[in-house]
Amino acid sequence: MRSTPVLRALVAALFSGGVLAATTTGAAATGAVTGDGPxxxxxxxxxxxxxxxxxxxxxxxxxxxxxxxxxxxxxxxxxxxxxxxxxxxxxxxxxxxxxxxxxxxxxxxxxxxxxxxxxxx
Structure with a gap:
């Protein structure tokens, strides 16, 4: 099963002790794993x-x-x-x-x- 960006953000936040914030277009996490750039x-x-x-x-x-x-x-x-x-x-x-x-x-x-x-x- 392939993980989605939202699932990856949740896992990253869980393991790093980060705080999640929901947006109207999806979910974002502090230290987001989807960041800009290559x-x-x-x-x-x-x-x-x-x-x-x-x-x-x-x-x-x-x-x-x-x-x-x-x-x-x-x-x-x-x-x-x-x-x-x-x-x-x-x-x-x-x-x-x-x-x-x-x-x-x-x-x-x-x-x-x-x-x-x-x-x-």
Whole structure:
């Protein structure tokens, strides 16, 4: 199940002891996880992470990122399940897809990808 921005804000507030404030267009939390600006993701895999042409491990690799590498995460799409996580992120600098199972967005919400899906540079 994919969490929503509201659910993520609630969880973030719960764990940080923050205070929630409701608005007429949704919910916001102090220290909101949806903030402005680019979402930077960090590679958490124990070995080099393959960045793929499509959101599946069966797709050709377009790049490999070392653990700890950071890249801008543009959007998310549901794809092949990896370690219990079916979501894949489009990474800006590499121009490819990486499993969300191996990218830490540091609590930031990643928007859904528009259709048609992004493709390489």
């Amino acid at each position: 979402v930077l993701g960090t590679v958490t895999s124990p070995t080099a992470l393959a960045v793929r042409e499509a959101p599946t491990s069966h797709s050709a690799a377009v790049d490999r990122l070392a653990p700890g590498t950071r890249d801008r995460v543009r959007c998310a799409v549901e794809g092949q399940d990896v370690s219990g996580n079916p979501y894949w992120y489009w990474l800006e600098a590499t121009g490819g897809w990486a499993s969300a199972a191996w990218i830490d967005t540091h609590g930031r919400w990643v928007p859904d990808c528009p259709r048609p899906l992004p493709t390489g540079h």
